[in-house]
Amino acid sequence: MSEPLVRIASQAISLPDPNVDTDIIFPARFLLKIDRDGMADCLFHDRRFDADGVLQEAFPFNRPDRQTAQFLVAGPGFGCGSSREQAVWALTDWGIRVVIAPDFGDIFSGNAAKNGLLLIRMDAGRTAALAAKAERGAIFSVDVPARRFTVDNEEVCRLDLSDAMAEAFIEGWEEIDVILNREREHIASFEAGHRSRQPWLFANE
């Protein structure tokens, strides 16, 4: 189960840099962990701390008044680069549940959906306007059942979520369970046909 996401409201962190890649979000050397503990400690590690371990106060995630923020307003290309799902785990472990940006890395988007991290795509101009509001301390909120995204109680946009996706966020379902519970027979019957069409793919079994 990932943490259910139904209705949340908080201030937002603004990180407008373009192309924040997953190496920046979660530096490779921490990938040696074999569990999912302590992910938040690694989040943006080399931006939050300098090489001597000194806290970098200017970095947005270090702002004392944003430590309980659940929203992140990011720049274009957020999450590009490496496929590491740790980037998503670190964000959610830190407390971020929603990221707003003009676009996201494709693999990052797939990983986000599997971990209850909601991504909202919005053109560069509107994202910049939201970033300014985030700086000012506006209250961001989402209501997944109602598909609403508001800032200071003003609706920004409808959430573009299918019923199945909304249900997954609300219930905290993991995709693996959904597939195992609902799709096994479909997969088995596809596989039988596939085996007769392309037998060489099964030759070593």
Place this chain on the structure above:
Amino acid sequence: MNAPRTLYEKLWDSHVVRPMSDDTALLYVDRHLLHEVSTPQSFVALDKRGCGVHRPAANLAVPDHSVPTRHRDRPIADPQARAQAARLVENVERYGIPFIPLDDIRQGIVHVMGPEQGFTLPGMTLACGDSHTTTHGAFGTLAFGVGASECGIVMAAQALVQRKARTMAVRIEGSLPPGVGAKDVALAFIARVGVNGAVGHAIEYMGPVVRGFSMEARMTLCNMAIEAGARVALVAPDDVTFDWLKGRPMAPQGDLWEQAVSCWRSLPSDENAAFDREVTLDAGEIAPHVTWGTSPEDTIAIDQPVPDPAAVMDEQRRGRLQRALAYMDLEPGKPIEGTPVDMVFIGSCTNGRLVDLEAAADVVRGRRVAPHVQALVVPGSGLVKRAAEEKGLDRIFIEAGFEWREAGCSMCVAMNEDRLKPGQRCASTSNRNFEGRQGRGGRTHLLSPAMAAAAAITGTLTDIRKLEAMS
């Protein structure tokens, strides 16, 4: 008559288990490559559910990312890396997944080893917990990188929910000038479209240059598609592909081979198939390229000056470029050529294959590495290493002052002890020049194997065309 389809559409259609929405489907995944770094948490998900692995033989595991490239006879020194490698062994044994251990001659980077073994075949879908899975698209394979959760889903269910990509044709017309190769084409393409230029797209590389490329060059090209944001890259399979694969250990044999090839011949995009976007590059205009900044799109021809951010109108972009220049310690307007390097790294899934080592060795032969430079050659697999040694390449490198290492990702990702120290500058044949990618504070310049070799010899970023003229 059916509507003409692209290669991507044919691969997609033949693997749809069930459509899920307008643009998503449950897609059957034929094969899965595993490595030690992206899968420990995937196995935890399987353990927790007690659901088993659906088709163990559809998987193949190998340690590559964090393994040492020296002293393979000793236990791995770093306790975390040792624990992670041991965990992979436990996991694959528990689930009966085929495995290539660290001391096996076949061990290597997943994207080098998979094709080499014939595990990668045209017409199939292949997933791996690594973004450079695009590499396998060189065979006409629908191959894409996934996260740890998806690795678990593939193992448990052999299928994934995927979004259908839009299609992008990248035509490389004309012919390449001397000293220019697949890596330069890959970098020139990224510089053209930007790191997000192909997000949401499946690229198909086509045109006379690609048809004339070896499989290794096609893999280099597809490998770097992810640096333009494309999760999928493809080259239509042809006789070059079939000749390369025939007789590989896991490729089909006998009648099955004939059946497979006749199926694979129907894969290329139909004439008149429509692509959502088309980009054309004129090969004749591509020079040897090198990156100057901290994103693969920060790429220029070696004879160009370092760009000046002041000329950029967009404020955010200007800020990023200024930050990149400061990180790289370069001055705008100055030539990039002649910038001194401390380290040279030849290897990775982009350029760690035999032809890459040959291209570098051709430059190195009879010359010496500059005294202030440390230069590494890390073959992409044990088999690449052995083949290179049979051709005497190891001696060329060693006599010139290079270190000749064991196979793995090594300084591409700096998860083992091969890494830059803060402030060090590296000419690297890998694929990412992100901040800290090769070690915290390290500065990376991406370039081709021939250009990396030239940098090792002169100790500076060098135009390979001039070095060739000198010899």
